[in-house]
Amino acid sequence: MLKIRGLKKSYAENEILKGIDLDVKKGDVITIIGPSGAGKTTLLRNITTLESADSGKIEFENIQGDYSALTRQETKKLRQSIGFVFQNYNLFNNKTALQNVMEGLLTAKRMPKQEARTEALKALERVGLLEYKDQYPVQLSGGQQQRVGIARAIALKPKVIFFDEPTSALDPELVGEVLQVMRSLAHEGTTMVIVTHQMRFAQEISNKIVFMVAGRVVESGTAQAVFENPRAERTRQFLAETLVQY
Amino acid sequence: MRNFELIGNFLLQLLPVINITLTVSVSALVLGSFIGLILTLGKIGSSRILRGIVAGYISIVRATPPIIMIFLVYYGLPFITANFFKINIEGWNRIYFVIIALTLLFSAPVAEIMRSAYLSIDKGQYEAGIMVGMNKFQIFYRIILPQATVVALPNYATALINLLKEGSLTFTIGVVDMVAKSQMIVSNNSGGYAWQTYGSLALIYWALSLAIGRVVALSEKAYQKKRQSISI
Numbered sequence: 448m449l450k451i452r453g454l455k456k457s458y459a460e461n462e463i464l465k466g467i468d469l470d471v472k473k474g475d476v477i478t479i480i481g482p483s484g485a486g487k488t489t490l491l492r493n494i495t496t497l498e499s500a501d502s503g504k505i506e507f508e509n510i511q512g513d514y515s516a517l518t519r520q521e522t523k524k525l526r527q528s529i530g531f532v533f534q535n536y537n538l539f540n541n542k543t544a545l546q547n548v549m550e551g552l553l554t555a556k557r558m559p560k561q562e563a564r565t566e567a568l569k570a571l572e573r574v575g576l577l578e579y580k581d582q583y584p585v586q587l588s589g590g591q592q593q594r595v596g597i598a599r600a601i602a603l604k605p606k607v608i609f610f611d612e613p614t615s616a617l618d619p620e621l622v623g624e625v626l627q628v629m630r631s632l633a634h635e636g637t638t639m640v641i642v643t644h645q646m647r648f649a650q651e652i653s654n655k656i657v658f659m660v661a662g663r664v665v666e667s668g669t670a671q672a673v674f675e676n677p678r679a680e681r682t683r684q685f686l687a688e689t690l691v692q693y
Numbered sequence: 694m695r696n697f698e699l700i701g702n703f704l705l706q707l708l709p710v711i712n713i714t715l716t717v718s719v720s721a722l723v724l725g726s727f728i729g730l731i732l733t734l735g736k737i738g739s740s741r742i743l744r745g746i747v748a749g750y751i752s753i754v755r756a757t758p759p760i761i762m763i764f765l766v767y768y769g770l771p772f773i774t775a776n777f778f779k780i781n782i783e784g785w786n787r788i789y790f791v792i793i794a795l796t797l798l799f800s801a802p803v804a805e806i807m808r809s810a811y812l813s814i815d816k817g818q819y820e821a822g823i824m825v826g827m828n829k830f831q832i833f834y835r836i837i838l839p840q841a842t843v844v845a846l847p848n849y850a851t852a853l854i855n856l857l858k859e860g861s862l863t864f865t866i867g868v869v870d871m872v873a874k875s876q877m878i879v880s881n882n883s884g885g886y887a888w889q890t891y892g893s894l895a896l897i898y899w900a901l902s903l904a905i906g907r908v909v910a911l912s913e914k915a916y917q918k919k920r921q922s923i924s925i
């Protein structure tokens with residue numbers, strides 16, 4: 448469904464992404480893991496056009512071409528077919544939970560207000576926040592804010608949703624509720640690409656793991672293959688370092 | 694008792710020309726805000742040259758005493774228009790020159806206020822807007838501007854009260870406003886009752902400033918719920 452080939456990005460002299468390939472099929476739950484500074488965030492931001500990649504091919508829906516030559520129309524189409532969940536939630540502070548979810552439906556999808564409201568309420572229900580619909584972001588806990596962030600993404604019915612460390616800004620006791628929502632999305636067949644340091648969770652819900660170091664994909668495969676039988680020495684090392692914490 | 698009567702009497706004589714003060718202030722408020730907004734866009738924009746020009750403009754305007762600005766515009770503007778545009782504006786109503794001078798003066802603090810309000814808004818919301826498919830204009834208008842307005846409100850009120858006070862220099866180029874009228878009253882009384890006259894004038898300015906403060910306080914209150922959610 449989404450095919451990325453040779454994605455590259457440099458900041459000044461530093462090449463942060465050195466040619467990344469990624470294939471996402473419908474219903475995939477792909478988790479990208481790797482040490483800090485590997486370029487995971489940069490990868491998501493470049494795939495989703497939050498930043499403009501230097502080069503790399505993309506095939507998605509009816510878009511086929513190079514990132515460096517995307518037309519305005521294609522960029523718009525791309526953005527409308529993908530969702531993004533941010534590490535810091537990035538909710539609209541002047542809007543209630545419900546309004547946050549409705550915003551994209553009203554502006555980008557040009558949905559009539561009543562319909563948008565119905566859709567937004569459905570999305571809030573899926574993340575278990577129906578009774579918080581009239582609260583402003585500041586009145587919500589971090590976990591609740593992130594769930595509104597997820598509702599805002601799913602309400603637009605994107606083809607694929609990208610999550611950049613959705614739980615790493617949260618207090619430990621709030622992580623569970625967000626993971627639970629993501630788990631249920633996965634069970635419902637939502638296509639997701641996730642960056643996280645929650646290894647157990649990654650192993651549990653992903654059908655594919657991508658291990659990245661220094662701007663390159665070192666290893667990728669099923670969760671079982673990567674976690675239980677890593678081929679690359681670098682992967683083994685990383686897993687040993689991270690899993691030791693459990 | 695007699696003093697109260699006098700002050701009441703002077704108030705009645707001054708109030709009919711309050712419209713000059715109001716016209717000047719409101720016009721400069723509207724025009725200055727508009728120019729301030731444009732300056733803000735230049736200042737937060739990506740063009741280095743534009744940012745430099747705007748910064749230069751703002752520091753010059755801020756370093757110009759109000760009375761000098763009024764004289765510069767009154768004497769300088771007709772010279773410029775006559776020499777460079779072949780337009781004669783010497784016959785213009787003098788109030789226009791005051792409005793232009795105060796507009797220039799007001800635009801500088803407005804630009805600063807708007808810029809810092811804009812910068813206080815967390816830009817992650819901009820990216821979130823992009824990712825739900827909003828365009829730049831929608832994000833600015835529906836997300837950034839409402840929040841920046843709430844942040845800017847108190848400073849805006851302060852700037853507006855300053856503008857009102859700068860307007861008391863209108864008389865210097867011969868417009869008969871409340872200040873000029875007060876001077877006439879005093880000289881008609883051969884210098885007598887001067888403190889009562891200027892006391893009435895001060896009362897009017899105090900009332901206007903208080904009114905501005907009230908209006909802002911009320912709108913802040915209306916925004917309170919949102920304000921809580923914006924001011925971190």
Ligand SMILES: Nc1ncnc2c1ncn2[C@@H]1O[C@H](COP(=O)(O)OP(=O)(O)OP(=O)(O)O)[C@@H](O)[C@H]1O
Binds near residue numbers: 481484487
């Ligand atoms: N806007 C930028 N300008 C310059 N360098 C950047 C920029 N964004 C990221 N980098 C650099 O790119 C590298 C990869 O950063 P990135 O945030 O993608 O890593 P990450 O894998 O997400 O790490 P973490 O697990 O800590 O989130 C880092 O060395 C970072 O300093």
Ligand SMILES: [Mg+2]
Binds near residue numbers: 488
């Ligand atoms: Mg990151």
